[in-house]
Amino acid sequence: MSTLYMVLGLLVALGVLVTFHEFGHFWVARRCGVKVLRFSVGFGTPLFRWHDRQGTEFVVAAIPLGGYVKMLDERESEVAPELLDQAFNRKSVLQRIAIVSAGPIANFLLALLFFWILAMLGSQQVRPVIGDVEAESLAAQAGLLAGQEIVAVDGERTPGWAAVSLQLVRRLGESGALAVTVRDSGASTESTYQLRLQDWLRGAEDPDPIASIGIRPWRPQLPPVLAQLDPKGPAQAAGLQMGDRLVSVDGVVLGDWQQLVDYVRRRPGEAISLRVSRNGAEQDVRLTLMARGEGKARSGYLGAGVEGVDWPAEMLREVSFGPLESVGESFRRTWAMSALTLDSLKKMLFGELSVKNLSGPITIAKVAGASAQSGVVDFLNFLAYLSISLGVLNLLPIPVLDGGHLLFYLIEWARGKPLSERVQGWGMQIGISLVVGVMLLALVNDLSRL
DSSP states (O other): OHHHHHHHHHHHHHHHHHHHHHHHHHHHHHHTTOOEEEEEEEEEEEEEEEEOTTOOEEEEEEEEEEEEEEEOOTTTSOOOGGGGGGOGGGSOHHHHHHHHHHHHHHHHHHHHHHHHHHHHHOEEEEOOBEEEEOTTSHHHHHTOOTTOEEEEETTEEOSSHHHHHHHHHTTTTOOEEEEEEEEOTTOOOOEEEEEEESSTTTTOSSOOHHHHTTEEEOOOOOOOBEEEEOTTSHHHHTTOOTTOEEEEETTEEOSSHHHHHHHHHTOTTOEEEEEEEETTEEEEEEEEOEEESSGGGOEEEOOEEEOOOOOOGGGEEEEOOOHHHHHHHHHHHHHHHHHHHHHHHHHHHTTSSOGGGOOOHHHHHHHHHHHHHHOHHHHHHHHHHHHHHHHHHHTSSOTTSHHHHHHHHHHHHHHSSOOOHHHHHHHHHHHHHHHHHHHHHHHHHHHHHO
């Protein structure tokens, strides 16, 4: 079932985002009097095709990894004299700039629409209350305490843990003061603490910002009673059963499931001893943990899970906006995610953020499937984020991308004449090399995550 969600989620996501992106080019080209020859969603063998009254061919092709709008252009083929005024290359430089920039702008408009809908639908968020502070950590050194609620990070309000994480992600690889504003339990006043960062998580693969500053979010206690077993995991292989209560691990008494999770994660491939209570009798079970991940991400795996518990009502917060408020919220979120995407690209370029964080089609498919399986709200969130990424990446000044064409046209507008075809050809070759290189790197990262 998860594979089906992955495939369908990816197809719907790419179909919606690519169609909207190309429609931006198409719509503005038509308004500028350019004849559009083909509007294609996907590449390769056409699966469906039809024509409109203006002669444009619409195509849905077999490979759903992109799309294109083909316009009448003297640089690509001979144009009949009576159609010269409809050729793309005959339009003014400002019209060409408008046509090329319309695709990325369409992606930002789509993200605005999705965020506006999501803001009105609202969401239930877990209050960002600190459950524990690790000794000697950045949070402990700053004076943060368990039980405090994080109300803002660097001046940005944080209604839930997702907002806290987002603000921390902005500071990856940086040095300086991180301002965390908290409110004590039962108090109305707020206090701000300064965490001192020094090349914080610079170049880290798969960083965990919240854990890295030494904070563990508050969560309800989960009794260590087994309710799930992986058929191929070490727990089932050792004879553990549903309903078993785990009393201790290597002599350490367990009062909460999270204790065992933390203990197991730190011991990939190691042998452990569990004391198990079953039907009123206790017994010891020895087993060897599996190892998952590579390098610093390597962790132990038991292959067991417990039943979830309901969160206390006071730890949950409903966040929603009216129709007009949602407009401002959608602009705020779109701007924040656009700035974060650009900042992350800059940090990767300068080595502040590991290029291992770059994701390709396999990771996108997995996230698409997971978000689709979680529900409409999560899927719309995913589409909005992906649409912003598509818009930002396409505006990068790399020949082959929309941003590369914009760069050429802006230079033409400033000089009063276009760059020579030779220079543009060199630029296109460099652009193709860069894009192919980044795609291969993203694919390698995807395969390593598998």
